[in-house]
Each structure stands twice: as structure tokens, then as C-alpha cells.
Amino acid sequence: MSTQLTYEERDLVAALRQKDDQAFGYLYEHYAGALHGVIKQVVGDAELGNDVLQETFVNIWRRIDSYDESKGRLFTWMLNIARNAAIDKTRSKGFQQSQRQIPLDGEVVQPSVRPGIDDFGLKRLILKLKDEQRLLIDLSYFQGYTHEQIATALHIPLGTVKTRIRSALTQLRVLLS
Amino acid sequence: MNIKEYISSGIIESYVLGLVSDTERDEFEALCAQYPEIASARNAFEAALEEQLLRDAVAPSPQLRQQVQEKLANISAVPAIDSAEESGTPVRRMGAWRWLAAASLILLAVASYMLVNSHNKYNELAAENHSLRNQLEQSSNQLAAMQQDAQMLQSPGMKMAALKGTPHAPQALATIYWDTASNRKDVYLMINNLPQPPSGKQYQLWALLDGKPIDLGVFDMNVRQTRLLVKMQNVQKAQAFAITLEPNGGSHSPTMDDMYVQGAL
Numbered sequence: 021m022s023t024q025l026t027y028e029e030r031d032l033v034a035a036l037r038q039k040d041d042q043a044f045g046y047l048y049e050h051y052a053g054a055l056h057g058v059i060k061q062v063v064g065d066a067e068l069g070n071d072v073l074q075e076t077f078v079n080i081w082r083r084i085d086s087y088d089e090s091k092g093r094l095f096t097w098m099l100n101i102a103r104n105a106a107i108d109k110t111r112s113k114g115f116q117q118s119q120r121q122i123p124l125d126g127e128v129v130q131p132s133v134r135p136g137i138d139d140f141g142l143k144r145l146i147l148k149l150k151d152e153q154r155l156l157i158d159l160s161y162f163q164g165y166t167h168e169q170i171a172t173a174l175h176i177p178l179g180t181v182k183t184r185i186r187s188a189l190t191q192l193r194v195l196l197s
Numbered sequence: 198m199n200i201k202e203y204i205s206s207g208i209i210e211s212y213v214l215g216l217v218s219d220t221e222r223d224e225f226e227a228l229c230a231q232y233p234e235i236a237s238a239r240n241a242f243e244a245a246l247e248e249q250l251l252r253d254a255v256a257p258s259p260q261l262r263q264q265v266q267e268k269l270a271n272i273s274a275v276p277a278i279d280s281a282e283e284s285g286t287p288v289r290r291m292g293a294w295r296w297l298a299a300a301s302l303i304l305l306a307v308a309s310y311m312l313v314n315s316h317n318k319y320n321e322l323a324a325e326n327h328s329l330r331n332q333l334e335q336s337s338n339q340l341a342a343m344q345q346d347a348q349m350l351q352s353p354g355m356k357m358a359a360l361k362g363t364p365h366a367p368q369a370l371a372t373i374y375w376d377t378a379s380n381r382k383d384v385y386l387m388i389n390n391l392p393q394p395p396s397g398k399q400y401q402l403w404a405l406l407d408g409k410p411i412d413l414g415v416f417d418m419n420v421r422q423t424r425l426l427v428k429m430q431n432v433q434k435a436q437a438f439a440i441t442l443e444p445n446g447g448s449h450s451p452t453m454d455d456m457y458v459q460g461a462l
Contacts, residue, residue: 039273048262053254054247060255070261077265078272091226092213092239095247100215141253160216185216186207193210196245 029094036084048077051095055102057141062106062162064137072109076102107164145195146188153188160185203228204238213243339423346425349385354378358438360458366392369457373402373438374426382433384413385426391457393418394442401443403451404435405459411435415447437461 035043055076060069079101087097133139133147143162146154159165159173167185171178211217212225229236349355356377362369370389376382386402394400402413413429420427439459441451 044269048265051251052262053256054250056257057250057253057255066258070257073257074261074265074268078268081269081272090230093243093247095250096213096243099246099250103215140255141250144253145249161214186211189207189210189214189216190205193242193245196242196249 030089033084033087033089033094036081039081044081047080051098052077054095055098058099059102059106061137061141061143062103062164063109064134068109069106072102072106075105079105103161103164110163142192145192148195149188149191153184153191156181156185157188157192198228200232200234204235209235209239209242213239213246342423343425346385349376349426350374352376352378356462358460358462360438360440360460362458363456365455366457371440371458373460375432375435375462382431384429384432386416386429387426388416388418388421391418391440397445398442399445399447400440400457401447401451402429403439403441404432405437405439406432406434407436410439410451412447412449413438415443415445435462 032043032047036047052073056069056073059072059076060066063069063072076098080098083101087094091097137143138147142157146157149157156170159170160167165173167178167181170176171181174181176184208217208221208225212222217225225235229239354377356375358373358375360371360373369391371391372387372389374385374387376385384402384404391400399415399417401415403410404413405411411432413432416427416429437459439451440457441448441453442455442457443452
């Protein structure tokens, strides 16, 4: 099965590079929901999620030539575009005025699990991690803070932040498989 | 290098999820190309992640697809300006849009600076303009007044008396213009040359009739700056005129010792 998928993906990428509308339609049908789920978990708002998803597909369309299959799967590439766009949106002024912000200045309040946002996908998986690990994944992956920013905010040495995130991610891999 | 340890260090997940630094990314990609085990471990994690996220997909609103298609149609019509090179795992980079945003911020700052500058310049010029206008108005008024005085000197019934300096002040000189043609018989004084009075003192003009002085008022020296002629009090009859130096406000009778000029008609 995986051979067939890889082959299809190669065809799909080739067609996308030709700016083939049909291939793009397939891409949207197939992946919009998965990308949307992650975007929604980052921005936490359905309408904003739609905006970001639209930006994501525009970016995919524009940048498909820069996708390098030797560096990873198409989905991984698209997922990173989606996550970056979502985090960019949360950094915009309008968003910060309208949303509750977790202050990254020392005292971090662990938010409760929001239904429809935190109870599926990666967020559901990381609920199974220790609080401390879940917080680190949330701050780094879903909120886009750098390791340095997290170290400063939580008063943890940078090396420790990195080690703990890595360890949380290896557990995430176990939970995925 | 221990490949197994590297694979289980969490670097693969960090790389795939976009949580590595630029250095770590470059290193990981180099090692992936070198060691197939690393590449296949990466592929396995990517596949598991993709599978999980596809399973937990959240369908976007149905209209969105149409919106995306319309947007793409617009973009296709216009050549893309965003050709930012993007690697397999896009991490946050300064894309063309960010450069554009940065450039426009700089442009905005420069424009604001220039705006403030030119606004200040404008204020300066406006103030200068205002003060020039005031000066012009003042000068025009002075000129008009002096022209009026000059015209009066030419009127036919105007009598003139030159008041010459006394031994007390030989250089002193003043001129009386007496408009005997008018009913009011206005008296005007031209100060040709009088020394500046000491403080507390003022000059006073007198008309002399049959040896008696008639007070025609005091005057200040600075009137010369704006008028040729100083209008004094009227007198119906006079044979001569004289100016004495008196305490401020003038005196009832002239202080003869302090007479500066005098002259008959």
C-alpha cells in the first residue's frame, strides 16, 4: 500500500507543478480537513481557521516548485506551511486583541481542554503526556514559541527545554504508532 | 556517530514538526542523505503523523473550496512575486512577503519622518510669513501717515515758524506748522533736532501772545519714528512759539531757564 501511495504522491506532485486544476482539487479534497484540524487547534477559532486554510492552499499552490521530496513527504511540507500560517495569524494584532493569550512571562496557566479544539488529533495525544511535557509541546508546536523564549519564560535552562521537548516527542511517536 | 541513538533522540519528530534550528535542520538533512535508516525512520514517523491527522480531519466549511479556487484563479492571472525558496520542511523564514512588509515599514517610517519634517518646516514658514505680513502692514501704515503729513504741509493756509536753538542748546531746531486757514487753527510740530530729554522730563510747547505763554501740550521724542508732524493743541492767536523742558506731564508756566528753541512767525 505504501508503494502505491508514494507513486501516487509523485504523480500528484508532478501534476501540481504543472498547475493542474484537477490535481489541486484532489489535493484539497484529500488534505484540507487534516490541515484544517491542525490550524483550528492553533488558532482556536473556526472563522480564522478558514482564513488560514485558504492562505495555506494559496501558499501551497505558489510554492509547490520549492517542495523537495528528498526532504520529506508532501503532507509534511503542507503541514508546516499550514502551521506557520496559523501561528503567523495568532501573532497578528487583531488576533491578540480578540483572544485570550497565555502570558509567556513566567507564570503559565495551563488551559482547560476545549471541546472541539483540544480533544482530537495531536492535542488529544499529548493529553496523555505528563503536564510538563504537554505544556512544552503546546508552547513550542501549537503556539510557536522558540526554545529560547520558553526557557526564559519558564526559568528552565535552554538545554533542559530542548531535552524535554525531544523526550516528549519520542513519546508522541510511540502514541502515534 | 551512533545512528540508533540519533534516531531515537527525538530529532526526527522535531524535524518533521518544524521544531529544529537552521543548524539542526541542515545537519539532519545531510545525515538523512547519508544514512538510509534515518531517512526511513523519518518516513515512518511522517506516515504515522499523516495517518493520524487524516483520521482526525475536521472538514472546513463547504464554501471554502470555491473561495480557494477563485483566489487561485486570480493568482494565476497575476505572476507570482513570492518565489521564496522553501525546503522540504518549511520553517519560519524571511519570505518575500516579510521582506516586503519590512520594506514597507521602513518606507512608512521614512515617510512619517518626512511628513513631520515638512510639517515643522511649514510651521516655521507660516510663522515667518505672519511676522513679515505684520511688518509690511506696520510699514504701510507709517508710510501712509507720513504721506498724509507731507500733504498737509503743502496746504495753502499753512504758516510756518522755525524755532531755533537757544544758547542753552544751539544745535536744537524745530518747526511749527500752523493751519491758519482752517477754523480750528491746528498746530503741528516737526522735531528737526532736539536732544533726548533726561528721564522724568518731557518737552512742552508754548505759544506766546503779547509776552504771555499759552500751553500747547507736551510731546514725546519717539513720535518721530512714526510721524513727521506731531499734532499739538490748537491756538487761535500767537506771535511766537517756544519749547521748554519740563517735568513729566508738563507745567502751568514755562521754566524759562530750560528753553531749548524759540521762534516768531
